[in-house]
Amino acid sequence: MDKENILKDIETIFRSVLNKDSISLAFDSSANDVEGWDSITHIMLVVEIEKKFKVRFKAREIQGWQTIGDIVNSLAK
């Protein structure tokens, strides 16, 4: 799957978990740019992303993420 599509899917997950349809994500979006993306919703987002893409991330991988692009790269590997 190409990165643009992954980004779209992640955006859908963000919109449903954070309960806000106006969210739009870019590769360089970080927690500072997305209202409601914080240390607690982050965990819920990770679980939903794993469910959708049927993967299990390593703990260290998750901790290294700083932007949406990092998440996309983890999934595109």
Add this chain to the structure above:
Amino acid sequence: MLFNSVEFFVFLPLAFVLYWLLIPQKAVYQNIVILVASYFFYAWWDWRFLSLIIVSTVIDFVAGRYIHSSDKALRKKVFMWMSVATNLGILGFFKYFNFFIESWRDAWLLLGVEMDVNTLQIILPLGISFYTFQSMSYTLDIYNGKLKPSGSLLDFAAYVAFFPQLVAGPIERAGRLLPQISELKKFDYQQAVEGLRLILWGFFKKVVIADTLSIYTQTIFGDPEQFQGTVLLLGSFYFAIQIYTDFSGYSDIAIGTAKLFGVELMSNFKFPYFTRNISEYWKRWHISLTSWLNDYVYLPMAIRFRYWGRFGICLAIFLTFLISGLWHGAGWHFVVWGGIHGLLYIPLVYQRKVVSISGAQQDVTFRFVDILKMILTFTLVSFSLVFFRAQSMEAAFDYFYYMFTGPLIPTARLQPLIYMVAMLVLDFFFRKDERNIFSVFKHRWARYAVYLILFFAVLNAFSVEAEQQFIYFQF
């Protein structure tokens, strides 16, 4: 060296002149001055404990390089744990095991240096909880792939020991502070003026508000049996304001001093008592520690508990706050203080509110409901701080016992109310921008008048009272 000591008022101008005027303006010379000044600043308290900072610095510098350069996951892990074990070892050894302190004395005795055991048992290595956390975050960030190792031991040593924030924070991350240290610092008049303003304001909070309140809280907490229930209730509020002005005052002085050297530190407090729940409170209280605990304690746990739903999140938060309590001191009453805060999060997580331990602050509104919530949050925080302030669990329970059984009508100890209310009113008006609070005074002469009032208030308080240590120096 204390910020509120005569030595510091000699040390600071000397370091300032040396830094900007007497050396060639190159990053490397500037950092030599920072390092030497910082080690001198620390050694003024006790030169022997400087060795701990140096050990922590060198180990983390080396570990950082090896974590980055090795391509095997296991090797990375080994060096990461080497760094963590060193820092937590240092911290555990000196903070949590009194017994080991005597071994330390014996070790130095072998080298012919005699130490006074009594003072050692009371005084911990100054700032140990702060610089170990700061230094350790560097290797952890490299391990998590967030950071590249520094190429210069000098820069890294200056980052760990930077004297404005060495002994009580803000706990800075390498990703933010190290690049600033590494590059050439340029003198900026505006930045220096902002720094001086923050220093003045910090001194006012510490010397005028906190130290005055401390006289009352010492009496009230020292013998709660003597006082009416309402006085004890007020006493817990007084302490809440005291610890806030004490520590945020210290942070302002630290941030202001760093500005004088062309370095921007992170904000540590953003008017925490104007918050509606515990999550908002922690985003504004001791921000540098909260975000540290968020990244290196809460997140690793929460990630591992992630399939347990909200329960896993609550558990991770609760454990994080227990650890936060222990960080503040080796006593059960500190752990209980932390535990109370952890428990207060549970309803928030289950209510599906946007909550977090650390992160961007929402703007606070002042509707009637919000004000009630603020009063409730302030009261809960003040009650939790009774455990923090009391010397033991027993003393805390005694305090609450007398608070709820003592007579209601207060007859004395109302004077500090003035300080408490004054502080909250000032914060209310200043809350727009914690780095530039005086901007509410639009006219230049109004600002000058305020500076003068603050200056003489500080001077006056200095002349009446002996210098008092900052509360957070003991952690």
